[in-house]
Amino acid sequence: MLYLKNLTYHPPASPTAILKAVNLELAPKQLGLVVGASGSGKSTLLEILAGLVETTSGNILWREQELIAEQLQQLAGLVFQFPERHFCGSTILEELRLGHPELGTERVQQALQAVGLEALSIHTSPQALSGGQQRRLALAVQLIRQPPLLLLDEPTAGLDWSMRRQLVGLLAKLKQDWTLLIVTHDAGDLLAISDRTWNLDHGELRTLSAVGGKQNV
Numbered sequence: 001m002l003y004l005k006n007l008t009y010h011p012p013a014s015p016t017a018i019l020k021a022v023n024l025e026l027a028p029k030q031l032g033l034v035v036g037a038s039g040s041g042k043s044t045l046l047e048i049l050a051g052l053v054e055t056t057s058g059n060i061l062w063r064e065q066e067l068i069a070e071q072l073q074q075l076a077g078l079v080f081q082f083p084e085r086h087f088c089g090s091t092i093l094e095e096l097r098l099g100h101p102e103l104g105t106e107r108v109q110q111a112l113q114a115v116g117l118e119a120l121s122i123h124t125s126p127q128a129l130s131g132g133q134q135r136r137l138a139l140a141v142q143l144i145r146q147p148p149l150l151l152l153d154e155p156t157a158g159l160d161w162s163m164r165r166q167l168v169g170l171l172a173k174l175k176q177d178w179t180l181l182i183v184t185h186d187a188g189d190l191l192a193i194s195d196r197t198w199n200l201d202h203g204e205l206r207t208l209s210a211v212g213g214k215q216n217v
Helices: 042-049 069-075 092-097 105-114 131-143 161-174 188-193
Strands: 002-009 019-026 031-035 057-062 076-079 149-153 179-184 196-201 204-209
Touching: 002 042, 019 042, 019 196, 031 188, 042 076, 042 149, 042 179, 069 076, 076 131, 092 105, 092 131, 105 131, 131 149, 131 161, 161 179, 161 188, 179 188
Parallel strands: 019 204, 031 179, 031 196, 076 149, 149 179
Antiparallel strands: 002 019, 002 057, 196 204
């Protein structure tokens, strides 16, 4: 279980707190959806959970153990918005092995299979993939590390309706094995696969629904 307790982030340069006493609970193998406008603090929340930014106050717990930033970096895998812009490898294999040169072919194939890219040659350039395939590869880059928690920032941004629908289907499948927390300004099809949904407005988090996005938002 992921717990956030009174999480606050107020950097010195900001006149007001970016996150204000945020409380959140997300069970294992659930998909949580945080919906909010640009500037509401969504990306900052993910960066904190990924251990990239330290909170001003509050607690983050995983399975009732409080975690610090270094531990969060091991717990969570973060997929940034437009992750294809951050690809560095000249091939799919290189991209998956960046920072993990010891990983064998079997681990690589398992990650590709998890995101439906197992039919592709591992020597294909990431830049030669379609937009939807690039998003899947970005997920595989995190899955190969096998983090318990996956964090996704606007995963469907910039995709056409067909690619978006395929990606939503993949995320629904992934939550059978992983815990996912997604932030977006446009919930759309993601509401149908969400187990918990919140609205983040000017740093304040409010619960919208608790079961499959079935309550009205």
